[in-house]
Structure formats: C-alpha cells, structure tokens
Amino acid sequence: MDILNTFLFIGFPYIAIAVFLIGIIYRYRYSKFTYSSLSSQFLEGRRLYWGSVPFHWGILFLFFMHLAAFLIPDSIIAFNRHPVRLLVLEIGAFMFGITVLFGLITLFVRRINNPRLMPVTSKMDITLELLLLTQVVLGLLLAFTTRWGSTWFASVLSPYLFSIFTFQPDITAVSAMPLLIKLHLIGAFLIFTLFPFTRLVHMLVLPLQYIWRPYQRVLWNWPRKKVRDPKTVWTRFRPKNN
Amino acid sequence: MDVRSQISMVFHLDKCIGCHTCSIACKNIWTDRKGAEYMWWNNVETKPGTGYPTKWEDQDIYKGGWEKKYRGIGLKGAGRRKGLFNIFHNPNLPVIDDYYEPFTYKYLDLIESPDMDDQPTARPVSLITGKPMDIKMGPNWDDDLSGTPDYARHDPNMKGLSPAEQEALFQLEKMAFFYLPRICNHCLNPACVASCPSGAIYKRGEDGVVLINQEVCRAWRMCVTACPYKKSYYNWDSGKSEKCILCYPRIESGHAPACMHSCVGRIRYLGVMLYDADAIQDAVSNTDDDKDMINFHLNVILDPHNPKFIAAAKKNGIPDSTIKAAQDSPAYKFVKEWKIALPLHPEYRTMPMLFYVPPMLPVMASLTETNNKAQAEKMDPKAKVWDDNWLYDTSTEDLWGTIDEARLPLQYMANMFSAGDTKTVRDVIKKLMAVRFYRRWVTVGDVTEEKTNTILKEAGLTAEAADEIYYLTALAKFDDRFVIPAAHREQALEMMEFTGDAKGSMGFGFKEPPKRGL
DSSP states (O other): OHHHHHIIIIIHHHHHHHHHHHHHHHHHHHOGGGOSOOOOTTTOOHHHHHHHHHHHHHHHHHHHHHHHHHHOHHHHHHHHTSHHHHHHHHHHHHHHHHHHHHHHHHHHHHHHHOGGGGGGOOHHHHHHHHHHHHHHHHHHHHHHHSOOHHHHIIIIIHHHHHHHHTTOOOOHHHHTSOHHHHHHHHHHHHHHHHGGGSGGGGGGGOOGGGGTSOSOOEEOSSOTTTSOOTTSOOOSSOOSOO | OOEEEEEEEEEEGGGOOOOOHHHHHHHHHHOOSTTOTTOOSSEEEEESSOTTTTTTTOHHHHOOSEEEOSSSEEESSOSHHHHHHTSSSOTTOOOHHHHOOOEEEOTHHHHHOOSOSSOOOOOEEETTTOSBOOOOOOTTTTGGGTTTTTTGGGOGGGTTSOHHHHHHHTOTTTOOOEEEEEOOOOOSSOHHHHHOTTOOEEEETTTOOEEEOTTTOOSOOHHHHHOTTOOEEEETTTTEEEEOOTTHHHHHTTOOOHHHHTOSSOOEEEEEEEEEGGGHHHHHHSOSOGGGHHHHHHHHEEOTTOHHHHHHHHHTTOOHHHHHHHHTOHHHIIIIISOOOEESOGGGOSOOSEEEEOOOHHHHSOOOOOOHHHHHHHSOTTTOOOSSOSSSOOOSSOSSHHHHTOSSOHHHHHHHHSTTOHHHHHHHHHHHHHHHHHHHHHHTOOSOHHHHHHHHHHHTOOHHHHHHHHIIIIIOOHHHHBOOOOOOGGGOHHHHSOHHHHHHHHTOOOOSOOOOOO
C-alpha cells in the first residue's frame, strides 16, 4: 500500500508535471498548427450553447477556486471562519459543479447524437470527455459527502501540493484520505498528463492580448521602421537590410 | 500623411456572363480540400437573389461589419467585449446549412454495380458524414433566378422598393437579373482583422492583401461573424479560418490572380491604388449618414499623378515601379477618374477595395406596359418575331427616361452599391449610357453630333474620356486590364533576415502538414 501511495502521490504528479511542461512546449514549437479550440459550432450551433457556455463558465470558476485554495489557503480558511460565508462558498461552488456536469452531459449527448460531429471527434476527445465527466462527478460526490471541502482542502491538500512543488514531497496526510479524494487527485494528475495531447491546449492560448492590442493589424515584409538608414552608424542590433 | 499602396480591383458587371469560370479556377487551386469543399473564395451570385451564404447581406441576421457608434465606429457582432464574452458560443456565427452541406456522388457504383434489373444510380453522399443524403442546397442553388419565390423574393436589397415594384420585378415577362461575382474585398478597414482575438489576421503593408496566419488562428471564429461579406470561412476539419488570398504568390511575381486571369468575359481589372492610411480612421467614423461613405472612401484614395503624393509615397518606401503602376492603374481610372465604379455595400464601413461598374442592361431594356395578348397578335406568324421595340427599346429618342423606369429599379442598384442613394447610381449609369450613345454616333451614325455632345455634357464626360472608357471596357488587352507591379527581388525576405524569424508571423512557409489537432 505504501509503495502504491508513493507512486500515485509522489511519482505520478512529477510524471504529470514533466509530461505537461515538455508536451505543451514541444507542441507549441513544433506543431503550432494544431493549437486550436477546434470549435464544432459551425457544424452544429444551437445545442452547443447549452453545453459549451455552462461548461466553460462553470469550469473557469471551479478552476480558479481550486487555484485560490492552493495558493492562498490561509485566506480561504480565514474567509470560512464565519459559517454563513462558508455556506455561501460551498453552495456556490457546488452549483458551479452542477453547471459543469450539465454542460458536459449536454456536450456528450450532442456529440453522440449528431452524425455530422462524428468526423470531427477523435478518440482522444471521447477519452477526455469521459475523464472530465468522471472528475466532475467525483468532485461533486466528495463535496457532498466529505464536508467542508474548501476548508479541509486548504488545510490538508494545499500543504501536500506545496510539498510537491518544493520538491519535499510529504504524503502522510494524503495517504490517510478517503478513497474518493484520492481518486479525484489521481484524476487531476491524469488530466495534466493527457493535457498536451488533447484539445485542452486551447486554454493556453486564450487571446487576452486582444484586450489591449489595436484593432487593425498591418504587417510589412520590409518593416519600414526597422530598416537601417544607410547614413547611420552600425549598432549592436543586426541591421535588417543587409 | 502615411501613403501606402493597395492592390485594388474593378469588376465590370455589364460584361459578366455568369459562367462561373472564375469560381472553378479558384476552387481548383485553393479550396479543393477536406473542410474547404463548401468554401467559394470566389463565387458568382444571381441578383436579385439571396446569395451565398443565404441572405448574407442581411446584417440583422449575421451582424457583420461596422456600425456607427456615439463616438467612432464599432463592430456590430464582434469586437473586444462581444468577442471575448461570446468566445464559448458565438451567437452570430452562420452554420454550414446557411451555405450548403458539401456532397459528392458515389460514381463508382455506376461501374462496379452487379448485374441487376435496374440501372445503377450514383447516390449523393455527404462530404462531411460520408452517408447518403438529400441535397437541399448547393453552390448557386438560385442561379439564373431559379426558385425565385424562395430566393430572389427574399433578397435583402429589396428593402425600400414598393410592393408593386417588387411584384413587377418578378413578372415572368419582365424578369431581369444580373450577376455579381464576389471575392474578398481586401478592405482598407477590415472587420475581420479587427475581430480576430488571436491577432491571426493581418493586412500586408506592401500590397494590402488581407491574410489569415494559419499557425496563429485558434478557431475563435469571430472573423466569420465580423466580415459583412461573409468572405472568411471556417474550415470545419482543420479548425482554422480561411479566406481569399488574392493569389498573392501570383501577384508577387506580377501575374494576375487565377480568377481574374481565367475570366471569360474579361470583366476584371486589377491595379494599384495609393491611399492615405492616416485618413482612414476619420473617413469611417466621421459621418452618421451611410450615404456619405462613398465620398469619404474615395477621398482616402490619392491621385498618383500629384507630385506631393508621389513624394510622400517615395518617402514611405513605395518603389517607383509601384507608383508607375498606380499611375497606369485601370482601377484608379474607373473609380476616381471617371467615377463609374462603386464599392459593394459601402454602408458596412469596411472600405472595400473591390469596385463594381453597375450593370446597364437591365436598365436599358424597355419598360413599356405589356399586354401579352396584344403582343401575341402582333407577332409575325412566319418569322416569329415582333417588328417593334416592345421588349428591348433601342431607340435613341428618349435620353434618360429609361433609367427611372428601369426594369430593375434604380433603388435596388442603389441599395447594393451606394447605401440606398439613387443619385450616385444614376450618375454612373448616365455616364455608361452616354458612352453608348457616343459610340453609336461614331459607328452607326443615327445620332446627331449635337445630341451626342449634349448627352456627354449632361453625363459629365468628355469625348476623350468616353473614348478611353470605351477602350478599357471593350478593347482592353491583358496588360491594360492587369497592371501589377511584381514584388522587388531585392526586398525579398530571404535577402534581409532569417526567414524562420519572420515567416511565422507573416503567415506562410510552415513545414508541418496542415493536419487537424487532437
């Protein structure tokens, strides 16, 4: 049991992180064309709304709440000290979990039922869909059975995850956790491992620069402003026109 | 002042015979691929008609183009706020059924079928699912006014026409139509570029061609919504948007694009125009009135003979060959000198750089009330012809009357080419008619010289201009129609810097196969 725990909660997370980092960088550098959200809205647009929108907004909220519990556990615990705030947070998060579940099921049914979508569905898409579905169901179950997740996550799992990132892994607390929580953790590592090989990479290229870039974009083969004026002296920059 | 050069086009609609050769030339070169079967970077529509995708001109449905805001302009269906909030589901995205589901036939069944009592048939199969399908729509489904009740009657350009006018248009004896070939307009104020969240779409500084960098496109699909002409297409297989590239490899080497080169009716002209990039912002956002857009648009285009502009162009690094091409440009002559070419739907405020010479034939043809029975009696029973001009009135008695009583109402043309302003279209058609009268005087001689001069004067043309218009319309040779400055070898990217650095950002030259990602 100890060996299995050691592998699942020390070995596996490091494998996941390594595969994730190497994978996304390699794919970005050598297979940039495949970085795409691969939207299928063009083939089916109406049902997608009821799947994609709840799924994305829900998962965004859940992702950032998990991140917050990991990065600022003390603040979360302090926030939860008041029972009303704890309830609001827990119920809110649970509702977002339900939203994600609803979205995922809608998306899955949409994929299966529409023959037009099968040609643009890879085996990896199905795998990922099932994996996310399992992960969300596990998350909802453990939020319901082992309360109150936001507090114990911050006090028990955050130190464990921190120990992973500081290369001093400590799994005593995790080994004692109930099976549901262990499965949810393993699911998370699995998603990270598969990340570079799935369409999930589109979240890494979220177009935030659109907020501040000017609307129009003009590119020059011969950038007028960069071309060296022959009258000027050489600089340490490589001149563009010779 | 920031002078730049732009490859600009003129399509002379009177000469278009609707043969679709341009579409086929384009398809064979660029879009004969999986995911792109349904795309027609070049397509030819019958007008009146709903076009491709169906009703693309109705921006209440598709929300394309720019609209005047309290201050300046904003994108109608995309932009920073709408684009990012609708990124998970774009409510204004057309779906494939708005174009048509691509299909082929199982031709192999015809020759591989076993011996049967019945003849084998080639069933249509979908190019998406591969399964047999019923064809509901295809490219040019409404060609030549076929299915008029379903298509032509729903043309968005009918707005502003009285019900009686619309009804008259679809009387079998009076039906009139013309063809509208369309490619990407390579706009000066492109909505697709502005709408792209990833910044994958850009306008080339040297020649103004608008391109999509396939390595940066992430399928946020806002360009499809934003382009009011629906000339940005989503490749459902590769998950990237694609659009007309104006055959830039051919342009760079001084050749005409495939659609233009193959044009049977020789309706297409292509040349360089100089414009002031600094003036665009004001031009598109200054006026509340869509009808003023044409004038603002034309003001941005500069006179290539003016020494002041030539000096500014040279200072901006525009080569002499390009300036020379701008001076000889057929596009400049049609658009600015003679003012007989108009942009398609200037009210979208994208400043399209593809201009159309409106068709005259549906206007010229006569409009006498028809009494079918009376006409039938008048027909010569042996020769089966009428000896009067009841359908095509080619008399020279009345000068401009035919314009206002045109079979295809002027308001319809105006809705397409001048944001509903009939005066602009009337002026253009007057000029075109004046050239015809003038040539009739020269060749047939049944018009008096005085009358010809009056007509030219009223239309605002000189005899020399009429001669030139006639030459460029009817006689122009290949090199007159296409004045393209080849790209300069010494400015080629390879000469200046490591191509790997620059080509990625310039949207061409990637080595990996364009395969759909996982």
